[in-house]
Amino acid sequence: MDEIDLDELVASLTPREENQTITVYQNxxxxxxxxxxxxxxxxxxxxxxxxxxxxxxxxxxxxxxxxGHAVIFTHKQLA
Incomplete structure:
Protein backbone atom coordinates (compact mmCIF):
# COMPACT_ATOMS: atom_id res chain seq x y z
CA MET A 1 0.00 0.00 0.00
CA ASP A 2 1.29 3.46 -0.87
CA GLU A 3 1.47 6.22 1.73
CA ILE A 4 -2.02 7.57 2.44
CA ASP A 5 -2.42 11.27 1.59
CA LEU A 6 -4.97 12.14 4.25
CA ASP A 7 -5.58 15.70 3.05
CA GLU A 8 -6.29 14.55 -0.50
CA LEU A 9 -8.49 11.70 0.70
CA VAL A 10 -10.69 13.72 3.08
CA ALA A 11 -11.15 16.44 0.43
CA SER A 12 -13.37 13.92 -1.41
CA LEU A 13 -15.33 12.77 1.67
CA THR A 14 -18.21 14.18 3.72
CA PRO A 15 -17.49 15.01 7.40
CA ARG A 16 -19.97 13.23 9.72
CA GLU A 17 -18.67 13.27 13.29
CA GLU A 18 -15.82 14.80 15.25
CA ASN A 19 -14.90 14.60 18.89
CA GLN A 20 -11.73 14.65 20.97
CA THR A 21 -10.82 11.07 20.02
CA ILE A 22 -11.92 10.52 16.40
CA THR A 23 -13.09 12.18 13.21
CA VAL A 24 -15.45 10.26 10.90
CA TYR A 25 -15.92 10.95 7.19
CA GLN A 26 -18.55 9.29 4.97
CA ASN A 27 -17.60 8.12 1.50
CA GLY A 68 0.96 9.98 12.60
CA HIS A 69 -2.69 8.94 13.05
CA ALA A 70 -4.29 5.53 12.72
CA VAL A 71 -6.91 5.50 9.95
CA ILE A 72 -9.65 2.89 9.63
CA PHE A 73 -11.67 2.23 6.48
CA THR A 74 -15.02 0.56 7.23
CA HIS A 75 -16.80 -1.81 4.88
CA LYS A 76 -20.39 -2.78 5.74
CA GLN A 77 -20.91 -6.51 5.64
CA LEU A 78 -23.70 -7.54 3.32
CA ALA A 79 -26.36 -9.76 4.84
Missing amino acids: TVAVSCPACDTQFDDLVVCKENPASLNLSKQLDLCVGSAD
Whole structure:
Protein backbone atom coordinates (compact mmCIF):
# COMPACT_ATOMS: atom_id res chain seq x y z
CA MET A 1 0.00 0.00 0.00
CA ASP A 2 1.29 3.46 -0.87
CA GLU A 3 1.47 6.22 1.73
CA ILE A 4 -2.02 7.57 2.44
CA ASP A 5 -2.42 11.27 1.59
CA LEU A 6 -4.97 12.14 4.25
CA ASP A 7 -5.58 15.70 3.05
CA GLU A 8 -6.29 14.55 -0.50
CA LEU A 9 -8.49 11.70 0.70
CA VAL A 10 -10.69 13.72 3.08
CA ALA A 11 -11.15 16.44 0.43
CA SER A 12 -13.37 13.92 -1.41
CA LEU A 13 -15.33 12.77 1.67
CA THR A 14 -18.21 14.18 3.72
CA PRO A 15 -17.49 15.01 7.40
CA ARG A 16 -19.97 13.23 9.72
CA GLU A 17 -18.67 13.27 13.29
CA GLU A 18 -15.82 14.80 15.25
CA ASN A 19 -14.90 14.60 18.89
CA GLN A 20 -11.73 14.65 20.97
CA THR A 21 -10.82 11.07 20.02
CA ILE A 22 -11.92 10.52 16.40
CA THR A 23 -13.09 12.18 13.21
CA VAL A 24 -15.45 10.26 10.90
CA TYR A 25 -15.92 10.95 7.19
CA GLN A 26 -18.55 9.29 4.97
CA ASN A 27 -17.60 8.12 1.50
CA THR A 28 -20.44 9.58 -0.59
CA VAL A 29 -18.57 9.59 -3.92
CA ALA A 30 -17.38 5.94 -4.20
CA VAL A 31 -13.69 6.45 -3.40
CA SER A 32 -11.72 3.18 -3.36
CA CYS A 33 -10.04 1.95 -0.20
CA PRO A 34 -6.25 2.29 -0.49
CA ALA A 35 -5.79 -1.10 1.22
CA CYS A 36 -8.16 -3.36 -0.74
CA ASP A 37 -9.24 -1.25 -3.75
CA THR A 38 -12.97 -1.67 -3.05
CA GLN A 39 -15.33 1.15 -2.13
CA PHE A 40 -15.36 1.87 1.61
CA ASP A 41 -18.23 3.33 3.63
CA ASP A 42 -16.54 5.50 6.27
CA LEU A 43 -13.06 6.70 7.16
CA VAL A 44 -12.28 6.95 10.88
CA VAL A 45 -9.23 9.01 11.85
CA CYS A 46 -8.02 8.28 15.38
CA LYS A 47 -6.67 11.45 16.99
CA GLU A 48 -5.67 9.94 20.34
CA ASN A 49 -3.56 6.94 21.22
CA PRO A 50 -5.12 4.73 22.39
CA ALA A 51 -8.63 5.29 21.01
CA SER A 52 -11.74 3.20 21.59
CA LEU A 53 -14.45 2.59 19.01
CA ASN A 54 -17.98 1.51 19.88
CA LEU A 55 -19.26 -0.22 16.77
CA SER A 56 -23.03 -0.55 16.44
CA LYS A 57 -22.82 -3.04 13.56
CA GLN A 58 -20.50 -5.72 12.26
CA LEU A 59 -17.97 -4.30 9.78
CA ASP A 60 -14.96 -5.39 7.80
CA LEU A 61 -12.05 -3.05 8.48
CA CYS A 62 -8.92 -2.00 6.62
CA VAL A 63 -6.34 -0.02 8.58
CA GLY A 64 -3.38 2.21 7.88
CA SER A 65 -1.66 5.32 9.13
CA ALA A 66 -1.37 8.86 7.86
CA ASP A 67 0.30 11.90 9.37
CA GLY A 68 0.96 9.98 12.60
CA HIS A 69 -2.69 8.94 13.05
CA ALA A 70 -4.29 5.53 12.72
CA VAL A 71 -6.91 5.50 9.95
CA ILE A 72 -9.65 2.89 9.63
CA PHE A 73 -11.67 2.23 6.48
CA THR A 74 -15.02 0.56 7.23
CA HIS A 75 -16.80 -1.81 4.88
CA LYS A 76 -20.39 -2.78 5.74
CA GLN A 77 -20.91 -6.51 5.64
CA LEU A 78 -23.70 -7.54 3.32
CA ALA A 79 -26.36 -9.76 4.84
